[in-house]
Amino acid sequence: MPPVKKTAFTKGGSLSEKKPKAPQASREANLELSPPPPLTAFQLESVALFIHVFGALSLPRSIGEIYGLLFSTQDPLSLDDVQARLQLSRGSASEGLRWLRSLGAVNQVYLAGIRKEHFTAETSLRKLASGYLRDRIAPHLENGPSRLSGLESSIDLASPTAHFEKSRVGQIAGWYKFFGKALPLVKVLAGKF
Amino acid sequence: MPPVKKTAFTKGGSLSEKKPKAPQASREANLELSPPPPLTAFQLESVALFIHVFGALSLPRSIGEIYGLLFSTQDPLSLDDVQARLQLSRGSASEGLRWLRSLGAVNQVYLAGIRKEHFTAETSLRKLASGYLRDRIAPHLENGPSRLSGLESSIDLASPTAHFEKSRVGQIAGWYKFFGKALPLVKVLAGKF
């Protein structure tokens, strides 16, 4: 049975401890230990929505959470911000951000005088789509030609089904052509949104 | 880290307790128990290729195997044929075929005088694409509008970020429009292959 992902975002109860944030007194400690601002209703809705969307592509929940948080937050967030607000592990936050970055779904922002890297969500559909196509679809099409010729050369020409098999190979070749045309088209179309 | 599926078709070492059951007297039984014809090179290549392709969509290996076998086989195959040739369990074969059928990727064939249902692969890209879009993509877009209005109503209008949040909602609305236009276009394009 094909995969189906759960979608509810229900980290509800877990609120941290620690005390309110005082302005930059003891270097880092205060920053690290101040409780993260709880998510707003808009952020919660947004996170839930993107868990759903990314889930439709069979991507892990943590990636949907991270993108949803950045999407719904105006200011750039650091890895620690993301980690604390979503209550993710450091590892998940790091990997998730790295993956989103490599796809181009998240932008790195350098803030003057602040060392931590900060991130914002990329919302241009063109960039999102082409990143996804580049990283997750194109790689499967690339070795297409070699696979196709492998398939073709596996045909036993003496067999009575050789003709049938050749037609199948032709079928697949047609599919590749389709993708060769459709993918660029999608990019162009996405550019308008 | 995003999902990555193994792709090698390596049932080779299945040295399990495949007892070479003694040929039975019953005429029917002979059919069932006769060892399935081993896969041809073309079929093996094909199965491997479709495990890969379906894997790119995060679909289970068994589904790729089944489609690959049917794709590379001229004659219609029954559930038992599929099960025996791929060494799948009955359950997997049944569920996999059912799923492929519901998608429209596999056609049911009724053979005169033969009771078992038989199946062939559907190779029309238009049918494959629209089945996939209908079953796996469209459902996620359907509750889009309600999600969108949920998101919109979660905006705290008093907040200083309300304007930003409204623009995000607008962004998502644009994405939905894109899909509304792109999906039909894909179907049309796929019709030519």
Added chain:
DNA sequence: TAAAATATTCAAAATGTATTGAACATTTCT
């Protein structure tokens, strides 16, 4: 350079999904 801050890695644990196979249900045949 040493210490602090930040970021990444990775083995183990937690979670989630696919597969199996025997029980159950259904249909067809005699």
Added chain:
DNA sequence: AGAAATGTTCAATACATTTTGAATATTTTA
């Protein structure tokens, strides 16, 4: 109807991915 053949379901198990968090690596500051 009873028997045989065929098809489906589902609880248990096997397998795979994701998450965690402590250890490690890297960069920055003083």
